[in-house]
Amino acid sequence: MQNKNNVVWHHATVTRSRREGINGHRSVVLWFTGLSGAGKSTLAHAVEEHLHQKGCRTFVFDGDNVRHGLCADLGFSAADRSENIRRIGQMAKLFVDAGVIALTAFISPFRADRQRVREIVGESDFLEIYCRCSLEECERRDVKGLYAKARAGVIREFTGVSSPYEEPLAPDLVIDTERQSLEEAVERVCGLLAERGLIARRAGQGAGHAGS
Numbered sequence: 001m002q003n004k005n006n007v008v009w010h011h012a013t014v015t016r017s018r019r020e021g022i023n024g025h026r027s028v029v030l031w032f033t034g035l036s037g038a039g040k041s042t043l044a045h046a047v048e049e050h051l052h053q054k055g056c057r058t059f060v061f062d063g064d065n066v067r068h069g070l071c072a073d074l075g076f077s078a079a080d081r082s083e084n085i086r087r088i089g090q091m092a093k094l095f096v097d098a099g100v101i102a103l104t105a106f107i108s109p110f111r112a113d114r115q116r117v118r119e120i121v122g123e124s125d126f127l128e129i130y131c132r133c134s135l136e137e138c139e140r141r142d143v144k145g146l147y148a149k150a151r152a153g154v155i156r157e158f159t160g161v162s163s164p165y166e167e168p169l170a171p172d173l174v175i176d177t178e179r180q181s182l183e184e185a186v187e188r189v190c191g192l193l194a195e196r197g198l199i200a201r202r203a204g205q206g207a208g209h210a211g212s
Helices: 016-023 040-053 063-068 078-097 111-121 135-141 146-151 182-195 201-205
Strands: 028-033 058-062 101-105 126-132 173-176
Touching: 028 040, 028 078, 028 111, 028 182, 040 058, 040 101, 040 126, 040 182, 058 078, 078 101, 078 111, 111 126, 135 146, 173 182
Parallel strands: 028 101, 028 126, 058 101, 126 173
Antiparallel strands: none
16 A cells, blocks of 8 residues: 555645635535435435526535445445545535535434534534434335335334434534425525525525525
8 A cells, every 4th residue: 555655635726715716606515414314315406406596516415326436335334334424524525625515415323423524624614404304204204115124124223213313413504304395495505505605695595585
């Protein structure tokens, strides 16, 4: 293996701030966390669609998609889940440096792993968004039948059934996906981005939505 002392970070002349200047908005990681079926992916993609229509540079890291490639070698043990999240954190940081609004949709059940990503990305560039939904509602929504398989013992170490989910203690935003509509949730997320000065307030509005 190559000696790590020989690996040196290269500082490019095209900086993050220059990319953000062209994009017309700041870059950030929106980290959507919650139980399987809580609506993380649905919300992340809806927020991306809204921002994209306003001219923002965006990309969604979806849990299933990432496990098809970047993390295809990982299972679902506690150690593998932690490594999965670490890799996503490192990738998300690169996207922030590229001037992109990176949206991630991962259960990411452990607080320590989410805190680790916050430290990798940087406190000011990490927004933790908790998609709160009862276990009962998540099971009711479960079109893949994952919860039923977990309760039958077919799927082991399944979050919410045989493996714990640690709720965020101080998330930047809580979305009650059991009670709020998708439109309301998108409005709240984009409103947060506008309030933090990450996007222009008009980019967060759109047809009377966030920022109004």
